[in-house]
Amino acid sequence: MDPKRKKDCHDSGESTRVASTFPDEVLERVLALVKSHKDRSSVSLVCKDWYDAERWSRTHVFIGNCYSVSPEIVVRRFPNVRSVTLKGKPRFSDFNLVPPNWGADIRCWLVVFAAKYRCLEELRLKRMTVSDESLEFLALSFPNFKALSLHSCDGFSTDGLAAIATHCKNLTELNIQENDIYDKSGCWLSCFPENFTSLEVLNFAYLNNDVNFEALERLVSRCKSLNVLKVNKNITLEQLQRLLICAPKLTELGTGSFLPELTDRQYSELKRSFSICSNLNVLSGLSEATALYLPALYPACTNLTFLNLSDAALQSEEFAKLLVHCPRLRRLWVLDTVEDKGLEAVGSNCPLLEELRVFPSDPYEEGIVHGVTESGFIAVSYGCRRLHYVLYFCRQMTNAAVETIVQNCPDFTHFRLCIMTPCQPDYRTNEPMDKAFCAVVKTCTKLRRLAVSGLLTDMTFEYIGKYAKNLETLSVAFAGSSDWGMQCVLGGCRKLRKLEIRDCPFGNAALLSGFEKYESMRSLWMSDCKVTMNGCRFLAKEMPRLNVEVMKEDGSDDSQADKVYVYRSVAGPRRDAPPFVLTL
Amino acid sequence: MSIPLEHNYIGLTETSSMERSSDKLSSSTSSTLSSEDGKTSALNLKQTELRLGLPGSESPERNSGPGVSLFGKELEDKNNGYSPSPLKNLVSGAKRGFSDAIDGSDKWVFSLSNGSEADLFSPGGGNGGKPSTQYSCLSATPNMKEAASVPQSPKPLQEKKPQVPAANEQGSAPAAKAQVVGWPPIRSFRKNTMTSNLAKNSDAEGKTGFGCLYVKVSMDGAPYLRKVDLKIYNNYVEISSALEKMFSCFTIGQCSSHGLPGRDGLNESRLKDLLHGSEYVLTYEDKDGDWMLVGDVPWEMFTNSCRRLRIMKGSEAIGLAPRAMEKCKSRS
Numbered sequence: 001m002d003p004k005r006k007k008d009c010h011d012s013g014e015s016t017r018v019a020s021t022f023p024d025e026v027l028e029r030v031l032a033l034v035k036s037h038k039d040r041s042s043v044s045l046v047c048k049d050w051y052d053a054e055r056w057s058r059t060h061v062f063i064g065n066c067y068s069v070s071p072e073i074v075v076r077r078f079p080n081v082r083s084v085t086l087k088g089k090p091r092f093s094d095f096n097l098v099p100p101n102w103g104a105d106i107r108c109w110l111v112v113f114a115a116k117y118r119c120l121e122e123l124r125l126k127r128m129t130v131s132d133e134s135l136e137f138l139a140l141s142f143p144n145f146k147a148l149s150l151h152s153c154d155g156f157s158t159d160g161l162a163a164i165a166t167h168c169k170n171l172t173e174l175n176i177q178e179n180d181i182y183d184k185s186g187c188w189l190s191c192f193p194e195n196f197t198s199l200e201v202l203n204f205a206y207l208n209n210d211v212n213f214e215a216l217e218r219l220v221s222r223c224k225s226l227n228v229l230k231v232n233k234n235i236t237l238e239q240l241q242r243l244l245i246c247a248p249k250l251t252e253l254g255t256g257s258f259l260p261e262l263t264d265r266q267y268s269e270l271k272r273s274f275s276i277c278s279n280l281n282v283l284s285g286l287s288e289a290t291a292l293y294l295p296a297l298y299p300a301c302t303n304l305t306f307l308n309l310s311d312a313a314l315q316s317e318e319f320a321k322l323l324v325h326c327p328r329l330r331r332l333w334v335l336d337t338v339e340d341k342g343l344e345a346v347g348s349n350c351p352l353l354e355e356l357r358v359f360p361s362d363p364y365e366e367g368i369v370h371g372v373t374e375s376g377f378i379a380v381s382y383g384c385r386r387l388h389y390v391l392y393f394c395r396q397m398t399n400a401a402v403e404t405i406v407q408n409c410p411d412f413t414h415f416r417l418c419i420m421t422p423c424q425p426d427y428r429t430n431e432p433m434d435k436a437f438c439a440v441v442k443t444c445t446k447l448r449r450l451a452v453s454g455l456l457t458d459m460t461f462e463y464i465g466k467y468a469k470n471l472e473t474l475s476v477a478f479a480g481s482s483d484w485g486m487q488c489v490l491g492g493c494r495k496l497r498k499l500e501i502r503d504c505p506f507g508n509a510a511l512l513s514g515f516e517k518y519e520s521m522r523s524l525w526m527s528d529c530k531v532t533m534n535g536c537r538f539l540a541k542e543m544p545r546l547n548v549e550v551m552k553e554d555g556s557d558d559s560q561a562d563k564v565y566v567y568r569s570v571a572g573p574r575r576d577a578p579p580f581v582l583t584l
Numbered sequence: 585m586s587i588p589l590e591h592n593y594i595g596l597t598e599t600s601s602m603e604r605s606s607d608k609l610s611s612s613t614s615s616t617l618s619s620e621d622g623k624t625s626a627l628n629l630k631q632t633e634l635r636l637g638l639p640g641s642e643s644p645e646r647n648s649g650p651g652v653s654l655f656g657k658e659l660e661d662k663n664n665g666y667s668p669s670p671l672k673n674l675v676s677g678a679k680r681g682f683s684d685a686i687d688g689s690d691k692w693v694f695s696l697s698n699g700s701e702a703d704l705f706s707p708g709g710g711n712g713g714k715p716s717t718q719y720s721c722l723s724a725t726p727n728m729k730e731a732a733s734v735p736q737s738p739k740p741l742q743e744k745k746p747q748v749p750a751a752n753e754q755g756s757a758p759a760a761k762a763q764v765v766g767w768p769p770i771r772s773f774r775k776n777t778m779t780s781n782l783a784k785n786s787d788a789e790g791k792t793g794f795g796c797l798y799v800k801v802s803m804d805g806a807p808y809l810r811k812v813d814l815k816i817y818n819n820y821v822e823i824s825s826a827l828e829k830m831f832s833c834f835t836i837g838q839c840s841s842h843g844l845p846g847r848d849g850l851n852e853s854r855l856k857d858l859l860h861g862s863e864y865v866l867t868y869e870d871k872d873g874d875w876m877l878v879g880d881v882p883w884e885m886f887t888n889s890c891r892r893l894r895i896m897k898g899s900e901a902i903g904l905a906p907r908a909m910e911k912c913k914s915r916s
Contacts, residue, residue, distance in 0.1 A: 095766030152771075178773050206773055261798055290871070290891075310774065313871075363768045363775065393768060420768045477767065502766075 027053040037062050056080060064522050066104050066128065067547065070571035071112035083122035090525045090565055092500055093127060094152060097527055099551065101578050105129045114141040122147040135160030139167035147173035157182035165191035173201035186211035192219055199223040203230040205254045205285060210234045221246040230254025233287050237262055237270060244273035255285035260292040267296065275299035284308035291318035298325040306331040310359050313337040320345035331355040336371040336393065343376030347383025355389035356380060360420060374401035381408035389414040396427045397454060402436035412444040416451035422478035425455040432456055438463040451475035461485035465492025473498040486510035490517050500525040508535030518546050523567035531561045540584035547573055548584045797887060803831050803895035814887045820879055831895060865896045
């Protein structure tokens with residue numbers, strides 16, 4: 001492809017006249033400052049000149065669904081990209097609803113990038129399949145490669161990481177987050193060459209094997225720009241303390257195990273090390289932490305804006321004491337072991353809180369279950385009026401509680417409530433939870449993401465369709481009464497981009513009511529609903545620019561379309577679909 | 585898989601699959617997804633049959649008026665309050681594809697004989713046009729007021745996932761206690777974290793041990809405590825013998841009073857008598873701060889949750905000791 005741009009002369013009158021007085025180089029310079037993808041999309045639609053200027057100046061491309069476009073199309077349109085973000089599998093693959101080997105392999109992308117994006121620096125992947133060979137290929141193909149972030153990916157082992165560590169001389173970021181990988185050993189860390197100093201971000205919190213601690217210590221010491229370090233649980237407190245001495249400028253820290261097993265002297269050294277870390281904004285890890293050693297953290301918490309305790313099963317008391325020291329907290333992730341009492345402490349101590357995620361410590365009720373209830377949530381809403389993002393797993397909820405909550409916090413942009421037993425009604429009134437979500441969508445006009453749960457009728461979806469005008473992502477499970485529900489959503493939510501549904505009584509009529517809508521959406525997922533194969537075939541036939549894929553389950557009726565995944569694509573049907581994915 | 589039968593939705597098929605008797609309606613929709621081999625293809629038919637009637641027309645054997653039903657169910661007029669009019673719209677303003685069908689017959693009955701899918705949108709009948717969106721109104725599933733309504737009760741895990749009831753005011757689903765695939769929506773790495781935190785999963789998948797796990801051991805009446813590394817033991821027997829060796833100096837006196845031979849140290853069986861017998865009871869404090877009797881839970885779970893050990897005098901452990909004796913006996 002000819003790297004020199006040809007100025008496209010076209011005869012669209014005025015736009016040409018205006019554009020030709022504005023040198024392209026200037027336009028490109030200006031556009032280079034436009035970062036947001038949405039803005040860039042808008043820019044590209046203004047006129048041909050702007051489209052060209054935009055495509056030449058774009059350095060970062062975000063592809064929300066790797067099958068919506070082909071690598072060839074991407075490189076053709078954007079010749080100067082240095083940073084790529086790719087997302088692959090549908091989100092419900094996180095919950096084992098997508099069989100393995102579904103696809104989303106990065107390999108074909110890397111091959112094309114290696115040819116066209118020699119200067120590629122960053123690759124951020126989510127829910128993609130990445131093999132060790134791909135990682136090695138990546139490490140060898142891009143001499144300037146700097147940042148690799150793998151989130152919820154699968155298919156590789158620590159050997160692939162070793163290849164990255166060995167060959168990427170300019171690596172600044174290695175972020176291995178929550179992946180399903182074959183963790184062979186911790187040797188990969190020792191593969192960083194001794195003269196390698198550029199690392200700024202290192203996250204291996206979710207790898208399970210021991211790394212060579214001395215190698216890690218040396219690595220941390222010589223990488224003077226390191227500001228994010230998240231180690232795995234095998235790193236002991238004593239080792240952590242040594243690392244902190246090497247890297248006092250850390251802004252983000254993920255500790256290893258916080259198991260209290262230090263001597264007194266070691267403990268005071270730990271305290272001292274934490275007190276030097278005055279730049280910490282983000283703290284995570286803390287597995288096995290108990291009340292005993294948490295006070296060591298207090299001095300480091302003054303500037304904390306994000307505290308991730310989802311690996312630490314804290315009880316309410318020690319949690320409350322910790323929170324006193326975190327006045328600037330804006331994001332908080334906890335386990336429900338802190339219970340309602342702990343959440344009351346959140347309300348009392350964290351007035352700046354914007355995001356709260358409460359995860360269940362015992363989702364399958366294997367033990368004596370306490371967890372959190374609606375009271376905890378209410379308490380937070382009274383104390384944290386700026387709350388706009390919530391993910392809340394609980395076992396009981398009432399409509400009244402949610403109404404109160406959204407009255408206190410009307411600015412919700414993300415409201416994800418998971419009442420863990422499917423189809424559970426309001427436990428006090430025994431009514432469906434319709435009123436709760438009706439209140440949410442009516443009151444929270446800025447709502448962009450919603451996940452519903454509990455016993456819900458079509459009324460919820462009527463309200464969603466009617467009021468949730470900014471809604472972009474909707475997750476539905478075990479809800480609704482009829483096709484009408486889904487139709488309301490498809491008809492009413494103008495900005496809907498992602499719709500994921502499981503186990504709901506929505507059938508072909510609902511599916512097909514969204515005919516035109518799906519082209520303006522990223523994707524639709526429907527599993528275990530009432531959609532049939534013929535309905536899907538019809539959709540596929542009518543809408544050629546949609547990919548309609550069905551996965552059937554063993555033993556299901558031939559006519560049922562068990563799992564349906566519909567998404568828009570300019571790349572046509574998948575060529576790499578495994579046998580269990582039927583493309584219609 | 586049965587041979588797909590030719591079907592069209594313009595006319596009836598010969599075989600009067602019009603067995604739309606109400607008894608069919610009573611079968612559970614969930615059986616569509618079930619693997620009940622006892623039922624025949626007729627069941628499939630029942631479940632997937634779709635009947636489409638125009639306002640004012642009567643589909644054969646249909647008592648109520650208009651409406652479409654998916655899965656062989658009838659659409660009640662008062663269902664969601666929009667039954668006939670959308671159909672009218674459809675008739676008058678329908679796009680080409682369906683108006684052809686409408687012109688073609690005054691009954692859009694569309695059904696299948698056996699096995700294959702009875703589906704509104706069969707390609708066999710479709711013309712090029714897109715259906716209008718009003719079309720979507722046709723297929724509302726009946727509300728629960730119907731007696732034999734669409735019950736989708738959660739099924740046990742063997743069917744891979746429970747079918748959960750379509751919710752509405754009337755029906756409240758029995759809570760699905762059986763585990764549903766992918767529910768609650770928690771990432772699997774998080775599950776591993778939680779289970780290891782709660783020490784519920786003694787397999788400890790994905791969790792590797794720490795280098796050592798020192799816990800304090802106290803013994804009632806002893807002047808000082810000891811520390812042991814739980815990681816170096818593999819079972820209760822080993823730790824018991826180690827503890828008795830450690831604390832033997834405090835127990836010599838008692839041993840003799842038991843009349844046990846005091847030669848060459850305390851051996852294993854004596855240790856049990858000592859630690860689990862009437863004289864002493866071995867207890868531990870777990871993560872929650874409760875004092876528990878050693879020996880109840882699997883070893884892994886114990887090491888995960890044990891914070892300190894205490895060798896308690898039997899006289900104090902009045903409630904525990906007898907049980908300990910029984911346990912000791914049942915184990916040996």
